[in-house]
Amino acid sequence: xxxxxxxLILVLVAAGAGLGVRARAAQTTRAADQDVLPxxxxxxxGLRAAMEQMASAGPQVQLALGRLQLQEQRVNxxxxxxxxxxxxFSGALLESDHAAQEFTRMENALKSGGIAPEERQQVESVLxxxxxxxxxxxxxxxxxxxxxxxxxxxxxxxxxxxTEINQRMEELTRK
Numbered sequence: 001x002x003x004x005x006x007x008l009i010l011v012l013v014a015a016g017a018g019l020g021v022r023a024r025a026a027q028t029t030r031a032a033d034q035d036v037l038p039x040x041x042x043x044x045x046g047l048r049a050a051m052e053q054m055a056s057a058g059p060q061v062q063l064a065l066g067r068l069q070l071q072e073q074r075v076n077x078x079x080x081x082x083x084x085x086x087x088x089f090s091g092a093l094l095e096s097d098h099a100a101q102e103f104t105r106m107e108n109a110l111k112s113g114g115i116a117p118e119e120r121q122q123v124e125s126v127l128x129x130x131x132x133x134x135x136x137x138x139x140x141x142x143x144x145x146x147x148x149x150x151x152x153x154x155x156x157x158x159x160x161x162x163t164e165i166n167q168r169m170e171e172l173t174r175k
Contacts, residue, residue, distance in 0.1 A: 064169045071162040078155045085151060089144040096137035103130040 106127055109115050115123050 061169065061172045064165060064172055068162070068165045068169055071158065071165055074158050075155065075162055078151060078158055082148065082151045082155065085144055085148050089141065089148060092137050092140040092144055096134055096141060099130050099134035099137055103127060103134060106130065 106123055110120065110123055110127070
């Protein structure tokens with residue numbers, strides 16, 4: 001009987017020790033869970049903040065993109081206008097040069113006496129017309145030069161705006 005009692009006591013001690021180990025393991029697990037919970041909460045808050053930031057950046061990026069596209073259209077329109085003015089400018093220069101050459105040729109013909117007296121009056125009226133044509137062409141050249149200068153300044157301003165908007169877009173996409 002003594003032997004049975006000793007065995008029973010040993011069994012009870014072993015069971016108690018096993019329960020103690022289990023209780024400590026449960027406490028350790030709870031402590032680990034309690035340490036992980038605040039860390040998870042911080043992580044969830046950080047993710048929420050990142051998602052809110054991304055959600056607010058989306059419309060800003062779209063708005064900046066729309067502005068950038070409008071600015072590109074302005075720059076392209078100015079470039080087309082400038083090309084037209086330059087083509088018109090070249091044409092006006094050619095017209096002025098042609099009128100000046102024709103005027104010089106006819107004037108030299110008048111001075112050299114290579115024109116019959118009955119045609120002289122007609123040549124003189126043509127000279128007046130050529131002089132007027134050259135004056136109109138030179139006025140057009142000056143107007144086109146001024147317009148080209150104005151367009152150049154306007155284009156530089158619009159390209160600066162385009163660059164500024166493009167930089168804002170890059171900043172928004174980096175966030």
